[in-house]
Amino acid sequence: MDRTRATDHVFPLLVLIPFFVVAVEANIQEYVPMKILMHEWNIRPTSWVGSDPCGDGSWEGITCTNSHVTSIALADMALTGSLPSDIELLSELEVLNLSFNRGLKGPLPASIGKLTKLVYLNLVGCSFFGRIPDTMGSLKQLSYLSLKNNSFSGQIPPSIGNMTNLSFLDLSDNQLQGSIPVSNRTAPGLDMLHKARHFHFQNNQLSGTIPPRLFSSQMVLLHVIFDRNNLTGAIPSTLGLVQALQAVILDRNSLNGSVPSSLNNLTKLVHLHLSNNQLTGPMPNLTSLNGLNYVDMSNNTFAATDVPTWFSTLQNLTTLMMENTGLQGEVPPALFSLSSLETVLLRNNKINGLLNLGTISSNHLQLIDLEKNFITDLIQSDGGSNYTLILVDNPICEATYMTNNNCTVSPTSSPILPPPSNCAPVACSPGQVSSPHCKCAYPYTRTLNFIFVSFSNLGNFRYFTALQDSLLETLQSYNLPVDSVAVSNPSWDSSYHLKLYIEIFPAGQDRFNKTGSSAIASMISNQTLVGAHPSYYGPFSFFSPFDNPKSGGSSKGLIIGAAVGGSALVLLLALLGFYALHQKRQANDQWSRSMPLTRTYCSASSPDLKGARLFSFEELRKYSNGFSDANDVGSGGYGKVYRGVLPTGQMVAIKRSNRESMQEGPEFKAEVELLSRVHHKNLVSLVGFCLEQGEQILVYEYVPNGDLFGSLSGRSGIRLDWMRRLKVILGTARGLAYLHEHANPPIIHRDIKSNNILLDKDLTAKVADFGLSKSMSDSGTNHISTQVRGTMGYLDPEYYMTQQLTEKSDVYSFGVVMLELITARRPIEQGKYIVRVVQMAIDKTKSLYNLHQVLDPAMGLGTDLKGLEIFVDLAMLCVEEQQDKRPRMGEVVKEIENIMQLAGLNTGDQSASSSPSYDYTSIDGLLPSSRQPSS
Numbered sequence: 001m002d003r004t005r006a007t008d009h010v011f012p013l014l015v016l017i018p019f020f021v022v023a024v025e026a027n028i029q030e031y032v033p034m035k036i037l038m039h040e041w042n043i044r045p046t047s048w049v050g051s052d053p054c055g056d057g058s059w060e061g062i063t064c065t066n067s068h069v070t071s072i073a074l075a076d077m078a079l080t081g082s083l084p085s086d087i088e089l090l091s092e093l094e095v096l097n098l099s100f101n102r103g104l105k106g107p108l109p110a111s112i113g114k115l116t117k118l119v120y121l122n123l124v125g126c127s128f129f130g131r132i133p134d135t136m137g138s139l140k141q142l143s144y145l146s147l148k149n150n151s152f153s154g155q156i157p158p159s160i161g162n163m164t165n166l167s168f169l170d171l172s173d174n175q176l177q178g179s180i181p182v183s184n185r186t187a188p189g190l191d192m193l194h195k196a197r198h199f200h201f202q203n204n205q206l207s208g209t210i211p212p213r214l215f216s217s218q219m220v221l222l223h224v225i226f227d228r229n230n231l232t233g234a235i236p237s238t239l240g241l242v243q244a245l246q247a248v249i250l251d252r253n254s255l256n257g258s259v260p261s262s263l264n265n266l267t268k269l270v271h272l273h274l275s276n277n278q279l280t281g282p283m284p285n286l287t288s289l290n291g292l293n294y295v296d297m298s299n300n301t302f303a304a305t306d307v308p309t310w311f312s313t314l315q316n317l318t319t320l321m322m323e324n325t326g327l328q329g330e331v332p333p334a335l336f337s338l339s340s341l342e343t344v345l346l347r348n349n350k351i352n353g354l355l356n357l358g359t360i361s362s363n364h365l366q367l368i369d370l371e372k373n374f375i376t377d378l379i380q381s382d383g384g385s386n387y388t389l390i391l392v393d394n395p396i397c398e399a400t401y402m403t404n405n406n407c408t409v410s411p412t413s414s415p416i417l418p419p420p421s422n423c424a425p426v427a428c429s430p431g432q433v434s435s436p437h438c439k440c441a442y443p444y445t446r447t448l449n450f451i452f453v454s455f456s457n458l459g460n461f462r463y464f465t466a467l468q469d470s471l472l473e474t475l476q477s478y479n480l481p482v483d484s485v486a487v488s489n490p491s492w493d494s495s496y497h498l499k500l501y502i503e504i505f506p507a508g509q510d511r512f513n514k515t516g517s518s519a520i521a522s523m524i525s526n527q528t529l530v531g532a533h534p535s536y537y538g539p540f541s542f543f544s545p546f547d548n549p550k551s552g553g554s555s556k557g558l559i560i561g562a563a564v565g566g567s568a569l570v571l572l573l574a575l576l577g578f579y580a581l582h583q584k585r586q587a588n589d590q591w592s593r594s595m596p597l598t599r600t601y602c603s604a605s606s607p608d609l610k611g612a613r614l615f616s617f618e619e620l621r622k623y624s625n626g627f628s629d630a631n632d633v634g635s636g637g638y639g640k641v642y643r644g645v646l647p648t649g650q651m652v653a654i655k656r657s658n659r660e661s662m663q664e665g666p667e668f669k670a671e672v673e674l675l676s677r678v679h680h681k682n683l684v685s686l687v688g689f690c691l692e693q694g695e696q697i698l699v700y701e702y703v704p705n706g707d708l709f710g711s712l713s714g715r716s717g718i719r720l721d722w723m724r725r726l727k728v729i730l731g732t733a734r735g736l737a738y739l740h741e742h743a744n745p746p747i748i749h750r751d752i753k754s755n756n757i758l759l760d761k762d763l764t765a766k767v768a769d770f771g772l773s774k775s776m777s778d779s780g781t782n783h784i785s786t787q788v789r790g791t792m793g794y795l796d797p798e799y800y801m802t803q804q805l806t807e808k809s810d811v812y813s814f815g816v817v818m819l820e821l822i823t824a825r826r827p828i829e830q831g832k833y834i835v836r837v838v839q840m841a842i843d844k845t846k847s848l849y850n851l852h853q854v855l856d857p858a859m860g861l862g863t864d865l866k867g868l869e870i871f872v873d874l875a876m877l878c879v880e881e882q883q884d885k886r887p888r889m890g891e892v893v894k895e896i897e898n899i900m901q902l903a904g905l906n907t908g909d910q911s912a913s914s915s916p917s918y919d920y921t922s923i924d925g926l927l928p929s930s931r932q933p934s935s
């Protein structure tokens, strides 16, 4: 076989003889194989002139040591053709990186085994096919071998076990078959690779069992990635001997048997993916895996198991994927108090009884999915405004108004915002893109696909800034002229792999030249990042815009034809001509593809301010006494709220978003814009804001008595009697009526709940939190079609069904608050929905409608609750299922005023008249928002 391949080169050698004439005096030993490569690959970088690749006119992509070619790095150079067996002539070669040249095809020549000095061989993303040659085993120095994403078939050659210096072995995304070879008395095997840190074999057709012999305590493997193969049998317990393991990725095979208990030995494990196999036996005990971030065991056939205790003890867990795993019993509330938790997927199990979400302490929780279980009760003490809770197909759904499998509430969106920048927006000419530094350029763009990541909340921008920083740092460590890196459009594919779009912007030029982009591709082909948080990301593959195997291949016939018919000059011209043509086509292709992705980097973050004052960060730091803990009056997912004093003496509440929650950018903008154009006594007023240095800060008037929820629950220390409750609800109604009927254009608040109604020093209600509000301006109709947002329990069912938002949705939520006001119950408590509870309890023939059982005793039930019946009637009208049966807010205001007159209370401006007689229990924790003080 070696012989027949060698004869192939007689022809190009003959053709190239005229070149040798000029090369005689030069380094002919290296020149011959380089010329062969040039001819074979149909390409000639413009710098490849002269007769000595190691001469002073240094050839791009070629590195020499002592007049010998030691490195060929030609990633993403649109090379075509095959790897000639004459490559063996470059006997001093240490580095060969031909990655991302889709036009390179054919089998790997057996002669590659003669390159015994080779340390690094990277052929990712080419189109090589055939068997991996056995001779590879002779590459004893090889430390890095990546054949990822080609079309190799046949078995993994056992001889690879002879490459005892191998650290990185990536054979993924091919069509390899057969079993994983291990050594025996007659043959080497992969178990001998004691220096290997990476076994990446995913997405092949490997079959047979994973040999227990493959793993031993001498191994130093970090990543075992075997997913998407046809592996059968049990997971070998010897896996537990490889103490360094950080990632065990075995999903989407046909593995069976029970999970070996020795996995619990792998205390460094961060990623465990065993999903979509046929594993049996009990759910394993993973108590010791304290570093675990992401665990997926979904879709196995485990025996029915009670929810294991380790669910709630693994402190670093971000993602728990346990769909269809036979789990039963109740979920311990402690699970939801894990501080890094992002996703809990428990679909399709037999979880039953009470779902107590306890105290949620993670700022980044985005999803709790319990679809298809047997949950009957729910305790959700935080009101659930920050994450999606799915309870479809549980008995509890029949207990609430959200029947018909609609038991899902998605509260806030998680849009990805580019990092805030301080530069002025620029308009770029077509094809160019504005960089994070607001300069127009043609970026180098790719889609990266990560095999695993340590997180699951794509709304958390921290992960993407970390990747931007790592990529930038990695590129700059290679001395590449890179200005900045932008990461966008994250999404999951069907196998839960993360896809991301990256743009790399050049520095000091408007696009990378061929050398620059090739160097970037080389760097990316390593799959290794340096920098701040590389641990978020596992290895990745890379999709080139010209990742199209059919491009480039057809030209070879043309060139050979020209060579046969003419002189070397014709060949040279043809080569150059083709090269130029090819370059142009590739370039057009690249730029046209990047065009549709319009970006609005810098303009996205500057709100349209009318009236609100722009503070500098320094000013706010001063007013809040350096954001001191003493001034910290509350915190939540968005960040912290500080009390501050302006030089005028005015007290303000300073809401400072933490970096992690910057994704609330659109909400930030919406809130600034809305609040700066509405002014009403019953709406919290915006004093100003600050948007600089990666900070998003809102400055409000200071509202000292916390929120209505805090008062109703007794947490704030304010006692609310019937009169005070009426006053609070009237203020709220007036604020809402103003938004609906007097603001121009009208505004729908969309998140009316007791947590968003703040109480002033004299208990004047102030509606707050306009992050979800919608202005009616942009629609000609009387509704807006929009993705459903809001808080479970307060959400208008008709809006929920039709996604059509009108003012009446706020009326519904307001009705729920009215019921909350008289019962002091959460809208959904112990699985019971407040509207149903009151409805069922009403007996209109009795006094107080016979509601004594459900009314809040703190109202003073012994006293005369004048007008309570009318109040209840009004509330029930507000929570009518059909929007057109509900009153308008203006009507609600009038009715409450009537009730107050009946009750003998002045409905005018009470801020001065009646407040002095109130004796509020004085409180110190002054809450401008819904959160309790941290003290």
Ligand SMILES: *[C@@H]1O[C@H](CO)[C@@H](O)[C@H](O)[C@H]1NC(C)=O
Binding pocket: 134, 137, 138, 158, 159, 162, 188
């Ligand atoms: C592996 O290496 C050993 C010792 O160097 C040698 O004897 C053997 O033939 C090699 N096997 C293969 C398959 O390359």
Ligand SMILES: *[C@@H]1O[C@H](CO)[C@@H](O)[C@H](O)[C@H]1NC(C)=O
Binding pocket: 158, 181, 182, 183, 184, 185, 186, 187, 189
């Ligand atoms: C040893 O392993 C090689 C390849 O992995 C296999 O072909 C051979 O049959 C094995 N020999 C014995 C004795 O098991």
Ligand SMILES: *[C@@H]1O[C@H](CO)[C@@H](O)[C@H](O)[C@H]1NC(C)=O
Binding pocket: 177, 205, 207, 229, 230
């Ligand atoms: C691997 O499994 C897939 C899906 O079960 C099947 O379609 C394919 O034929 C199998 N391949 C081999 C080589 O067994």
Ligand SMILES: *[C@@H]1O[C@H](CO)[C@@H](O)[C@H](O)[C@H]1NC(C)=O
Binding pocket: 240, 241, 261, 262, 264, 265
């Ligand atoms: C690993 O786990 C097994 C069983 O759980 C245990 O017997 C063994 O001692 C452990 N080995 C190490 C190295 O910790």
Ligand SMILES: *[C@@H]1O[C@H](CO)[C@@H](O)[C@H](O)[C@H]1NC(C)=O
Binding pocket: 264, 285, 286, 287, 288
């Ligand atoms: C799980 O393992 C830990 C330590 O390895 C042990 O203390 C604990 O009792 C085990 N739990 C169960 C339920 O077996």
Ligand SMILES: *[C@@H]1O[C@H](CO)[C@@H](O)[C@H](O)[C@H]1NC(C)=O
Binding pocket: 275, 276, 296, 298, 299, 321, 323, 324
């Ligand atoms: C479990 O299997 C179902 C059905 O094949 C699939 O839709 C779902 O994505 C799988 N879940 C996970 C977490 O892999």
